[in-house]
Amino acid sequence: MDVEIENQENQSAKLSNKHSVPSEGGLVSAENRETVGEIEVPNPRMKCRNVEVYYGDKHAIKNVSLDIGRNEVIALIGPSGCGKSTFIRCLNRMNDTIETCRIEGDITIDGQNIYDKKMDVVLLRAQVGMVFQKPNPFPKSIYDNVAYGPRIHGLVSNKAETDEVVEKSLVKAGLWGEVKDWLNQPGTGLSGGQQQRLCIARAIAVNPEVILMDEPCSALDPIATAVIEDLINELKTQYTIVIVTHSMQQASRVSQRTAYFHLGDLIEVGKTEQIFTQPRHKLTEDYITGRFG
Numbered sequence: 001m002d003v004e005i006e007n008q009e010n011q012s013a014k015l016s017n018k019h020s021v022p023s024e025g026g027l028v029s030a031e032n033r034e035t036v037g038e039i040e041v042p043n044p045r046m047k048c049r050n051v052e053v054y055y056g057d058k059h060a061i062k063n064v065s066l067d068i069g070r071n072e073v074i075a076l077i078g079p080s081g082c083g084k085s086t087f088i089r090c091l092n093r094m095n096d097t098i099e100t101c102r103i104e105g106d107i108t109i110d111g112q113n114i115y116d117k118k119m120d121v122v123l124l125r126a127q128v129g130m131v132f133q134k135p136n137p138f139p140k141s142i143y144d145n146v147a148y149g150p151r152i153h154g155l156v157s158n159k160a161e162t163d164e165v166v167e168k169s170l171v172k173a174g175l176w177g178e179v180k181d182w183l184n185q186p187g188t189g190l191s192g193g194q195q196q197r198l199c200i201a202r203a204i205a206v207n208p209e210v211i212l213m214d215e216p217c218s219a220l221d222p223i224a225t226a227v228i229e230d231l232i233n234e235l236k237t238q239y240t241i242v243i244v245t246h247s248m249q250q251a252s253r254v255s256q257r258t259a260y261f262h263l264g265d266l267i268e269v270g271k272t273e274q275i276f277t278q279p280r281h282k283l284t285e286d287y288i289t290g291r292f293g
C-alpha cells in the first residue's frame with residue numbers, strides 16, 4: 001500500500017476510537033493502550049493530535065490525541081507520574097521552559113498551531129492561562145497582581161480602565177467582596193484559598209479563552225476547595241477549563257468530560273459520569289475502584 005495512504009488509514013483508525021476490542025467482562029484489556037472513547041468533540045476550542053513528549057530519553061506522553069471543547073470543564077486524572085502535568089503544560093507551551101523537554105505532534109487553538117514558529121508565546125499564555133497547584137501571587141499588592149497582565153499586554157491605557165479590569169476580574173474570581181477595601185495590601189498576605197482566587201483573577205484579567213488548572217485545590221482546606229469548585233462551575237459559562245485533579249469526587253463535581261491517563265497513554269476519555277460509573281477500559285476501572293494509584 002502507498003505509504004501516504006497507509007499513514008492516513010492508520011491516522012483515521014486512531015481517531016475512530018481505534019478499534020479497541022473488549023475482552024474482560026466487556027472491558028478493554030489492560031494490555032491494549034489505544035484510547036477508548038470520544039477524543040473528538042464538535043467545534044473544539046483546542047485540538048491535540050498525536051502528541052508525544054520526551055524529557056531526554058524519558059517518553060512521558062505517548063501519541064495522545066484529544067479535543068478540548070468550548071465552555072467545557074475537562075478533568076485529567078490518573079496515577080502519579082502518568083503525565084497529567086506534562087500534558088496540561090503542552091497546552092500553553094509551559095514545557096518550553098524545561099530544557100530537556102521535546103514535543104512532537106500538533107496542538108491547535110481555534111485552528112492555529114500553537115507550536116508554530118510565528119506564535120507569540122506570551123500572547124498564547126494569556127489566551128491559555130494557567131493556575132498552579134500552589135498559589136503563587138507576585139510579591140505585589142492585590143491590585144497590582146491583577147493589573148500586571150492587562151498592563152503588559154496593553155489592554156488598559158489609564159487608571160480608570162485598570163480599576164475596571166481589576167474590579168471585574170476580582171468579581172469573577174469571587175474575591176472582590178473580601179478584598180475591595182484592601183487592594184493595596186500584599187497578595188501574599190491573603191489566605192491560601194484567597195490567594196488561589198487571586199491567581200484565577202490574574203489569569204482572567206487578560207481575557208483568556210482557556211484556563212489550565214493543575215491540582216488547584218490540593219493545598220486548600222475543604223471549605224476553600226468548595227469555593228473554588230463553585231467558581232469553576234460559574235467560569236465555565238465563559239471559559240474552557242482543563243483541570244488536573246487527584247480527587248475523583250472533585251472531577252465528578254466540576255467536569256463534564258474526564259480523560260484517564262496511565263504511564264503516558266491516554267487510556268480512556270468520555271462523559272465524566274460514564275467514566276466513573278461505566279468505565280470501558282480495565283485500567284480505568286482499576287483506577288476508579290482504587291485498585292491502584
Ligand SMILES: Nc1ncnc2c1ncn2[C@@H]1O[C@H](COP(=O)(O)OP(=O)(O)OP(=O)(O)O)[C@@H](O)[C@H]1O
Pocket residue numbers: 055058060078079080081082083084085086087098100
Ligand atoms: N522536568 C522533568 N524532567 C524529567 N522528567 C520529568 C520532568 N517532569 C516530569 N517528568 C517525568 O515525566 C513523567 C510524567 O510526569 P508528570 O509530572 O507529568 O506526572 P503527573 O501525572 O502530573 O504526576 P503527579 O500526579 O505526581 O503530579 C514522570 O515519569 C516524571 O518523572
Ligand SMILES: [Mg+2]
Pocket residue numbers: 084085086
Ligand atoms: Mg502533576
